[in-house]
Amino acid sequence: AQRVTQPEKLLSVFKGAPVELKCNYSYSGSPELFWYVQYSRQRLQLLLRHISRESIKGFTADLNKGETSFHLKKPFAQEEDSAMYYCALGEPGNQFYFGTGTSLTVIP
Amino acid sequence: KAGVTQTPRYLIKTRGQQVTLSCSPISGHRSVSWYQQTPGQGLQFLFEYFSETQRNKGNFPGRFSGRQFSNSRSEMNVSTLELGDSALYLCASSPQVGTVGNTIYFGEGSWLTVV
Numbered sequence: 001a002q003r004v005t006q007p008e009k010l011l012s013v014f015k016g017a018p019v020e021l022k023c024n025y026s027y028s029g030s031p032e033l034f035w036y037v038q039y040s041r042q043r044l045q046l047l048l049r050h051i052s053r054e055s056i057k058g059f060t061a062d063l064n065k066g067e068t069s070f071h072l073k074k075p076f077a078q079e080e081d082s083a084m085y086y087c088a089l090g091e092p093g094n095q096f097y098f099g100t101g102t103s104l105t106v107i108p
Numbered sequence: 109k110a111g112v113t114q115t116p117r118y119l120i121k122t123r124g125q126q127v128t129l130s131c132s133p134i135s136g137h138r139s140v141s142w143y144q145q146t147p148g149q150g151l152q153f154l155f156e157y158f159s160e161t162q163r164n165k166g167n168f169p170g171r172f173s174g175r176q177f178s179n180s181r182s183e184m185n186v187s188t189l190e191l192g193d194s195a196l197y198l199c200a201s202s203p204q205v206g207t208v209g210n211t212i213y214f215g216e217g218s219w220l221t222v223v
Contacts, residue, residue, distance in 0.1 A: 034211070043111070044198065044214040086151065093163040094139050094202050094210055098151035 003027060004089050006099035013077045014107045021072040021102045023087030032090040033070040035061055039083045047085070077106045109135055112215035114199050120221045126187040129218045133180050133201030140182040141212060142174060145196040157182055158204060189222045
């Protein structure tokens with residue numbers, strides 16, 4: 001069963017505009033959720049994890065258990081934010097389920 | 109610290125052959141997991157090893173296998189290659205601080221093309 005859903009494959013926003021990348025999950029217990037980012041020609045890297053509740057590069061994500069969502073947000077998009085973003089759910093034993101990813105393009 | 113290192117980075121194999129991919133985790137990381145990434149299926153979990161023991165296995169056929177050595181380095185093997193095995197194979201390591209919520213750190217991957 002699909003555990004992580006990212007409904008948008010492609011997302012384009014103008015520089016300075018707010019951006020929201022959607023992520024919904026399906027999990028019966030307490031989910032451990034992450035956002036990973038892959039910039040052009042770079043490896044997949046952690047952007048943020050919900051358990052630490054920190055803001056990285058201006059991005060935040062709030063876990064909404066009622067809506068089973070973990071949307072990624074940034075108030076003002078920058079050109080360097082253009083990348084592929086993956087939402088992921090981590091299970092015990094480091095088994096991760098990844099969404100299909102959203103390709104974000106920030107238009108200058 | 110050096111990041112997760114995977115070798116080889118690129119390889120081409122013929123259908124029916126087998127292939128072995130290698131992964132060196134970040135120093136001190138004892139958990140190593142493998143993922144297959146394809147345009148159609150995205151990132152899919154293959155298996156995870158911790159202290160030389162396979163703890164989890166994804167939904168892949170038995171042709172896909174792996175192992176972990178005492179120094180935490182890991183290898184994965186794919187036997188009797190099929191065209192559909194063409195993919196980017198990613199290795200990730202984790203410090204395994206707790207049972208859940210551990211961050212995994214990825215290597216650059218090994219690009220396998222089966223012809």
